[in-house]
Every structure is written in C-alpha cells, then in structure tokens.
Amino acid sequence: MSTFKQHSILPGFNLALGFTLLYLSLIVLIPLSAAFIRTTELTWEEFWFAVTTPRVLASYRLTFGAAFAAALVNAVFGLLVAWVLVRYRFPGKKLIDALVDLPFALPTAVAGIALTALYAGNGWIGQYLEPLGIKVAFTPIGVFVALTFIGLPFVVRTVQPVLEDIESELEEAAAMLGANRLQTFLRIIFPTIFPALMTGFALAFARAIGEYGSVIFIAGNMPMVSEITPLLIITKLEQYDYAGATALAVVMLVISFILLLVINLLQWWGRRRSALA
Amino acid sequence: MNATNLPATSRMRRPRATQEPAWVRWTLIGLALAFLTLFLFVPLILVFYEALKKGADVYFAAIIEPDALSAIRLTLTVAAIAVPLNLIFGIAAAWAIAKFEFRGKSLLITLIDLPFSVSPVVSGLIYVLIFGLQGWLGPWLAEHDIQVIFAVSGIVLATVFVTVPFIARELIPLMQAQGTEEEEAAVALGANGWQTFSRVTLPNIKWGLLYGTILCNARAMGEFGAVSVVSGHIRGSTNTLPLHVEILYNEYNFAAAFAVASLLALLALVTLALKTVVESRITQHKENANEHRGA
Numbered sequence: 117m118s119t120f121k122q123h124s125i126l127p128g129f130n131l132a133l134g135f136t137l138l139y140l141s142l143i144v145l146i147p148l149s150a151a152f153i154r155t156t157e158l159t160w161e162e163f164w165f166a167v168t169t170p171r172v173l174a175s176y177r178l179t180f181g182a183a184f185a186a187a188l189v190n191a192v193f194g195l196l197v198a199w200v201l202v203r204y205r206f207p208g209k210k211l212i213d214a215l216v217d218l219p220f221a222l223p224t225a226v227a228g229i230a231l232t233a234l235y236a237g238n239g240w241i242g243q244y245l246e247p248l249g250i251k252v253a254f255t256p257i258g259v260f261v262a263l264t265f266i267g268l269p270f271v272v273r274t275v276q277p278v279l280e281d282i283e284s285e286l287e288e289a290a291a292m293l294g295a296n297r298l299q300t301f302l303r304i305i306f307p308t309i310f311p312a313l314m315t316g317f318a319l320a321f322a323r324a325i326g327e328y329g330s331v332i333f334i335a336g337n338m339p340m341v342s343e344i345t346p347l348l349i350i351t352k353l354e355q356y357d358y359a360g361a362t363a364l365a366v367v368m369l370v371i372s373f374i375l376l377l378v379i380n381l382l383q384w385w386g387r388r389r390s391a392l393a
Numbered sequence: 394m395n396a397t398n399l400p401a402t403s404r405m406r407r408p409r410a411t412q413e414p415a416w417v418r419w420t421l422i423g424l425a426l427a428f429l430t431l432f433l434f435v436p437l438i439l440v441f442y443e444a445l446k447k448g449a450d451v452y453f454a455a456i457i458e459p460d461a462l463s464a465i466r467l468t469l470t471v472a473a474i475a476v477p478l479n480l481i482f483g484i485a486a487a488w489a490i491a492k493f494e495f496r497g498k499s500l501l502i503t504l505i506d507l508p509f510s511v512s513p514v515v516s517g518l519i520y521v522l523i524f525g526l527q528g529w530l531g532p533w534l535a536e537h538d539i540q541v542i543f544a545v546s547g548i549v550l551a552t553v554f555v556t557v558p559f560i561a562r563e564l565i566p567l568m569q570a571q572g573t574e575e576e577e578a579a580v581a582l583g584a585n586g587w588q589t590f591s592r593v594t595l596p597n598i599k600w601g602l603l604y605g606t607i608l609c610n611a612r613a614m615g616e617f618g619a620v621s622v623v624s625g626h627i628r629g630s631t632n633t634l635p636l637h638v639e640i641l642y643n644e645y646n647f648a649a650a651f652a653v654a655s656l657l658a659l660l661a662l663v664t665l666a667l668k669t670v671v672e673s674r675i676t677q678h679k680e681n682a683n684e685h686r687g688a
Contacts, residue, residue, distance in 0.1 A: 120495055120496050121493060121495040124494075124573070125577055125580050126493070126577065126580060127589070128488060129492075132485040133489040133495070136482065136486040136489055139485075140557075143550075144504065145504070147519040147520055147522075147554070148511070148519055150522040150529065154522050193428045196424060197429065204422055212426070212429060214668070216429070217665055217668070218437065218661060218665065220608075221615075221660075221664040221665050222658060222661040223615030223616070223634075223638075223657045223661070224635075225615075226440060229650060229651070229654060230436040230439050230654070241435070265433075265436070268432060284411055287410075288410060291410035291411055292410070328514050328618035329618050333639075346512050346618065353521065358522070358527055365519075368515055369515060372510040372511055376506070380503065
C-alpha cells in the first residue's frame with residue numbers, strides 16, 4: 117500500500133478514490149465491457165462475417181472518408197481562424213471567438229435539421245448549388261458538411277493557445293536574418309504549432325466517425341450510398357440483430373481506443389516540444 | 394514590475410517586420426469570416442428564421458403543446474439528475490487525482506475521458522446490452538416489473554455516461570495547478586476534511602466548477618444519439634427535447650420542429666454567453682493568484 121500512494125496529511129483519499137473507481141466502474145467500465153463480452157457469443161467467423169458485409173464496408177468507407185475530409189477542411193480553416201483570432205484585430209472579434217464553440221453547445225439534432233434545410237434543393241444555399249448540378253442534402257456530400265460543422269471548434273481551440281504563446285522574438289530574429297513573412301511562417305511558426313494542429317485534426321476526426329445526430333437528417337441514409345456506421349448499428353438493433361449491432365459497436369470502440377491513444381501521444385509530443393522551446 | 398506590462402504592449406503593436414501587409418491581413422480575415430459565416434452563423438440564423446416564419450402564434454403553439462411541454466419537463470428532469478451526479482464525481486475524482494500522488498494516475502485520467510471518444514450510439518447500445526430484454530439483467534428486471542430501457546431511467550443512465558468527463562476534466566488541471574500547500578496549512582491548523590474543502594479548496598475552484606457544470610448541462614440537455622437508442626421515442630413519456638425535434642421533423646411539421654429547436658439553440662447561446670463570462674473570471678482569478686504569490 118505504501119508504494120501505491122505517497123504519504124500526505126490531507127484527508128479523504130480513500131473515500132474520493134473509492135467513489136471515483138466505483139462510479140467509473142458502474143457507469144463506464146462494466147457497460148463498455150458488456151459490448152466486448154457479448155461479442156464472444158459469436159465465433160470468430162461469425163464476427164468477421166458480421167463486420168465485413170458489403171453494406172457494412174460501404175458504411176465504413178463513407179464514415180471514415182467523410183470524417184477524414186471534414187477533419188482536413190477543419191485543419192486548414194481552423195488554423196486560419198485561430199491565426200486571425202490571435203494575430204489580428206477586427207470588429208466583432210470577441211463575439212466571433214465565443215461563437216466558435218457553437219458546435220459544442222448546439223444539440224446535434226438542431227444542427228442536423230438546420231443544415232438539411234439549408235442545403236436542400238429549395239434551401240438558402242441549396243437553391244444556388246442545385247442548378248450547378250451539385251446536390252448536398254441526402255448525398256455523401258451532406259455527411260461531409262455535417263461532420264465539418266461538428267468538428268469545427270477542435271482545431272481552433274487546440275492551435276489558438278499555442279499560437280498565443282509564441283514569442284515574437286523568434287519571428288523578429290527570423291526577419292533580421294532576412295526571412296520574409298512566408299518563410300518565417302513555414303520555418304518558425306508552423307513547426308511550433310504542428311503538434312497542436314495534428315491533435316486538433318485527430319480530435320475532429322475521432323468525433324466525426326462516431327457522430328450520429330447531425331448526420332442522419334442530411335444524409336438521406338440510403339444503404340450502400342449514404343448510410344454511416346453508427347446508423348447501421350441502430351438499424352441492426354431495430355431489427356433485433358443484437359449480435360450484429362454489438363459486433364459493429366466493438367469495431368467502432370476499438371477504433372476509438374486507438375484514436376484516443378494516438379491523441380494522447382500527440383499531446384505528449386506537443387508538451388515535449390513546448391518544453392524544449 | 395515593468396516586465397509584466399511589457400508583453401501586453403508588444404502584443405498590441407507588433408513590430409512591422411513581424412506583421413503581414415494589410416492586404417494579406419484582410420484577405421485572411423475575410424476568408425476566415427466567410428468560412429465561419431457559411432458553417433456557423435447561417436445555420437444558427439436559419440433555426441430562428443424557420444421557427445418564426447409562420448408567425449408568433451404557430452411558434453408558441455408548438456412550444457406549449459402538451460407533448461412539447463412534457464419533453465421540456467423530461468429534459469429538465471434528466472439534466473437535474475445527471476449534472477449533480479457528475480458534479481459529485483468530478484469533485485471526488487479531482488480531489489483524489491490532484492491532491493495525492495499514487496500509481497496508475499494517468500491511466501485513471503484516460504479512463505475518465507473515455508466517454509468522449511465513444512460514439513453516442515454505442516453509448517446507448519451498451520446499456521441496452523445490460524438492461525434490455527435480451528440483456529444481462531433483462532430477465533430479472535422483467536420479472537420484477539422494472540423497466541430501464543424505453544424508460545426514463547435508461548435516458549438518465551445514457552446521459553450520465555456521455556457527460557461523465559465534463560466537470561472532472563475542468564477541475565483536475567485547475568486543482569493540480571493550485572497545489573496542496575493551502576490545504577495542508579488548513580489541516581495543520583486543525584481544520585477537518587470538510588472545513589478544508591469548503592473553506593479553502595471550494596473558493597479556489599468555484600469558477601472552474603461552474604464552467605464544467607455549464608458545459609455538462611448543455612450536453613445533458615442536448616444529447617441525442619445515446620438517448621435515442623434507449624428512449625423508444627414514446628411521445629409524452631420518454632421523449633426529450635432533441636428527440637421531440639426529430640419526431641416533428643420526420644412528420645414534416647417543420648415550423649414546430651424549428652420552434653422546439655430554437656429553444657435548444659437559445660440554450661446553446663446562453664451556454665456560450667455564460668461560458669465567456671466565467672472564462673474571463675477564471676483568467677482574472679489566475680492573475681490575482683499570481684500577483685499574491687509574486688508579492
């Protein structure tokens with residue numbers, strides 16, 4: 117016991133840690149393990165068959181493809197928004213800074229119906245895209261739009277504090293040594309914020325692959341075309357295919373855990389970078 | 394000291410050599426604003442426009458309709474249970490993690506964050522696997538006539554799951570940064586555990602606590618995916634506000650759907666406003682604390 121915990125005169129350790137572990141076990145760990153234990157009722161072949169049918173494979177392609185594209189767009193524009201918010205002054209800046217978190221605060225169902233109404237053939241934006249032959253609502257592009265919306269704050273909020281902490285002396289030195297602004301950005305600023313940018317990208321991607329509420333309204337949910345994996349889990353559940361739903365859930369869980377590990381490594385890398393700088 | 398004023402002024406006016414030309418600045422600002430307008434502001438405005446398009450009568454009729462009122466009640470009830478539970482958990486977890494050194498601490502922090510990386514649909518499904526008719530406890534619950542899935546308790550459980558990390562992850566870094574000296578002094582002067590917490594720790598963390606609570610509440614009231622799996626969508630009984638929006642929308646009752654959605658959008662805006670106020674208080678608090686330590 118003495119090697120487990122360092123001595124302290126503060127009270128309440130056993131109670132606080134005991135309650136924490138009990139609560140986590142009851143609410144998080146036991147329910148999550150249920151998914152893994154239930155899949156053991158399937159043989160390996162049954163499991164593999166359930167998670168690789170053509171309809172399931174099509175849903176992976178859509179979910180991961182759209183999530184990747186959305187996270188990429190958010191990496192580019194999130195960096196731009198963070199840069200503009202940290203470096204420049206313009207009217208309404210404080211309000212805009214606060215509203216960046218809207219996708220965190222707005223329930224996903226509301227975001228879903230708003231984006232659908234916006235991009236439908238008769239919507240504010242859809243009516244201009246339709247004549248150009250671009251259909252957004254009820255197609256895979258709609259999935260991409262919804263995932264871009266919900267992932268928007270991640271890159272901004274991870275890059276912003278790192279950008280704020282960059283010492284202007286480094287940039288001044290680069291300028292004195294003859295670098296122009298673009299060179300300074302590419303060689304000095306970008307390498308400093310790169311770990312944060314990657315962390316934000318990974319967070320946005322991880323959030324996007326699990327997203328359900330904002331997507332189902334705009335996706336159209338056509339099997340093989342615009343059906344995301346989380347929706348397929350619900351479809352299987354509604355057909356009382358518990359084993360199939362659980363098998364898919366385990367695939368999603370394993371991928372989430374791997375992404376969580378990657379994000380932790382990226383954050384550790386970022387902290388080490390800033391400690392060296 | 395002068396040194397504390399220096400960075401502030403130099404940030405206000407950067408030397409010209411580290412400043413982009415005006416046309417680059419305004420192009421970047423324009424691009425960023427165009428992106429945010431397209432993806433954030435227009436959808437937000439559309440919610441209120443669609444809600445009020447058919448007039449105030451239709452708007453208020455959609456909100457005071459019995460099913461909508463029962464959805465509002467259920468949403469408030471669920472948040473009133475889930476948020477205090479996670480508040481107690483957050484404080485306990487932060488106390489253990491921030492004030493003591495023990496093995497396996499970083500693993501524990503990762504476990505607390507786990508619900509954030511689980512898809513909402515999977516968060517609901519795992520409770521069906523335990524409490525559903527085909528679940529582990531299903532037969533026993535059916536025998537004793539207790540319903541969890543397709544009932545309010547299932548909705549509460551799923552909501553608690555998705556909001557577990559919010560308050561803990563706000564408090565842990567805050568309490569770690571504050572260290573243990575003040576609490577140790579209180580204990581040395583004879584304060585008991587509760588006195589130490591309520592008179593020393595609580596005043597130090599109150600803004601962080603409020604911040605986490607606001608975010609936790611917003612998610613608890615707005616959760617859709619996890620709740621959708623366990624609720625069964627029974628009108629007037631297991632329908633939360635976000636689920637009510639979905640039902641109305643799928644019935645092509647768009648005006649009512651957006652009217653109810655506008656309530657949730659208002660909740661989001663209030664959340665952001667409170668969050669901004671509390672954030673500035675936290676920065677202030679930190680600066681004050683630093684000044685005290687400096688002096």
